[in-house]
Amino acid sequence: MKALLARAYGPLDRLEIAEVPRPEPGPGQVLVRVEAAALNPVDTALITGAMRDELPVTHPFVPGVDVSGIVEAVGPGVDRFRPGEAVIAWNGVPSGGFAEYALVRADDSAAARPAALDARHGAALPTGSLTAAALLDEAKPGPGATVLVVGATGGLGSYAVQLAKLAGATVIATGRDGDRGYLESLGADGVIDYRTEDIAQRVQDWAPGGADVVIDLAQAGPALAASAAAAKPGGLVASPLGGPAAFDRDVRAVYTGTTTPPGRLAELAALAAAGTLRTEIGAEYPFPQARQALLDFPARHVRGKVVITF
Numbered sequence: 001m002k003a004l005l006a007r008a009y010g011p012l013d014r015l016e017i018a019e020v021p022r023p024e025p026g027p028g029q030v031l032v033r034v035e036a037a038a039l040n041p042v043d044t045a046l047i048t049g050a051m052r053d054e055l056p057v058t059h060p061f062v063p064g065v066d067v068s069g070i071v072e073a074v075g076p077g078v079d080r081f082r083p084g085e086a087v088i089a090w091n092g093v094p095s096g097g098f099a100e101y102a103l104v105r106a107d108d109s110a111a112a113r114p115a116a117l118d119a120r121h122g123a124a125l126p127t128g129s130l131t132a133a134a135l136l137d138e139a140k141p142g143p144g145a146t147v148l149v150v151g152a153t154g155g156l157g158s159y160a161v162q163l164a165k166l167a168g169a170t171v172i173a174t175g176r177d178g179d180r181g182y183l184e185s186l187g188a189d190g191v192i193d194y195r196t197e198d199i200a201q202r203v204q205d206w207a208p209g210g211a212d213v214v215i216d217l218a219q220a221g222p223a224l225a226a227s228a229a230a231a232k233p234g235g236l237v238a239s240p241l242g243g244p245a246a247f248d249r250d251v252r253a254v255y256t257g258t259t260t261p262p263g264r265l266a267e268l269a270a271l272a273a274a275g276t277l278r279t280e281i282g283a284e285y286p287f288p289q290a291r292q293a294l295l296d297f298p299a300r301h302v303r304g305k306v307v308i309t310f
Contacts, residue, residue, distance in 0.1 A: 003099030004290045006061045009049030012298075015291045020060070022101050025075030029103050030110070032087060035119035037097035038066035038155070039297050039306040040127045046095065047294070055093050063294075064097025064308075065090060067104060068113060068123035078106045086113040088269060090126035090258060097123075098290050098308060111266040114273035121272065121279040124155065124305035129268040129277065131240055131258045132159035136167060138254040139213040139238045143168030146207035148230055150174045150199070151218030152183055155305040156240070158280055160215050161186045166276070169213075172206055174199060182303055186278060200230040210235055217241070224253070280304025 001022045004015055025031045043063045045051040067089045071081050081087060089110035096102040104110050113122045141147050147164040151157045152173035164171045165187035173188040180191045192202045203211050210232030216224055220241035228237050228247040236252045237243075243253060271277035282302030285293040287310045297306055 001100040002287070003062045003096075004064070004294075006047045006059065006063065008059050009047070009052060012044065012047060012291075012294045015047065015294055017288065017290065020062075020099070023096075023103050025073055025078070025103060027076045028078060028106050029075040030071050030078060030081050030087070030106050031073040031075075032067055032069040032089070032102050032104050033072045034067060034069040034097060034100060034102050034310050036068045036123035036310065037064045037102075037308045038123040038127070039293060039308070040065050040155070042127075043095070044294065044298060046093065057093060057095070062096045062099050062102075064095050064099065064102070065092065066123050066126045067091055067097040067102050068119045069102070069310075072101060074106070080106045081110070081112070086115075086119070086122075087111065088113045088117075088122040088126055088265065090130055090260060090265065092258075098287075100287075100310060108260045108262050108265065111269050114269055116273040117269055120281060120284065120307050120309060122269070123307055124279045124281055125268060125272055126265060127258055128155040128305065129159045129163075129272075130260060130265060131156055131256075132163050133264060133268065134256045134259040135160060135215050135238045135240065136163050137259075138256050139215065139236055141167055141169045141213045145169045145212040146172065146203075148172045148174070148199075148203055148211040148214045148227075149188075150194070150214065150216040150227055152186075152188065153179050153303050154217065155280075157217050158186055158304055159277070160217065161188055162277055164213075164215070170206065172203060172211065174218075179303065182280075199226070203230045207232070209233070212236070213238065215239070219243075228253075281307050283307070284309060286310075
């Protein structure tokens with residue numbers, strides 16, 4: 001089979017499409033014929049070695065965390081999926097999605113893909129929606145709470161806006177001025193142009209005193225202090241990127257990544273299939289251009305997800 005390979009840690013331009021043996025599913029695994037896979041920032045970090053201390057990989061390494069395809073074969077002890085079934089999966093560090101076939105764990109990191117959810121939109125769902133849901137689990141915004149989403153136009157941000165809205169929150173989103181209509185279509189009640197407006201000051205227009213919850217998907221470390229300034233006293237900043245344990249003012253911090261509670265991915269897939277949870281595809285590349293997709297990804301500003309199709 002053909003796969004996109006990183007033979008060692010290094011720059012993205014060293015990636016290559018090469019022939020590799022088709023894997024065989026072991027206990028608790030299924031082999032998926034990949035129809036589509038989506039790009040995520042963690043893919044580039046795993047390729048370059050930016051996270052080698054926290055998330056080491058074995059080379060040659062096939063990136064691709066988000067997988068959508070058809071079950072080709074199941075390993076011993078697997079009765080959750082059957083050959084011919086359409087599935088989506090979050091593959092974590094083992095990755096493997098940027099290949100004609102990928103091994104997927106037959107656990108809660110995978111789910112049947114509803115008939116109304118095509119392969120492309122199925123691939124765009126797992127990492128973004130699961131991570132957004134995990135952040136909201138930590139933040140627990142109740143009905144009527146004000147939630148600020150910083151970095152709202154990306155694949156993760158678009159899900160955070162929608163899931164916060166489904167939780168009953170008033171949602172303020174940051175983007176560029178040209179993103180206003182798009183963010184409002186996702187459910188944002190207010191939009192702030194982060195390039196020209198003071199975010200903390202503009203939040204006060206909707207929520208005097210500040211937001212109950214700030215979900216920051218764009219900044220990490222000390223830079224999160226700017227987001228904390230938009231939260232009310234006693235409020236919360238949630239981030240998947242990490243930062244300080246506390247802030248100078250009375251604002252708490254929580255950090256979490258992608259999680260797969262039982263039934264969560266299936267629930268999100270059902271919402272997407274019903275049209276309740278919108279999945280935006282901002283760019284699409286055929287598999288022969290997968291290397292170019294990774295090269296373009298860090299610098300290209302797109303709404304929603306970037307998808308590779310097979």
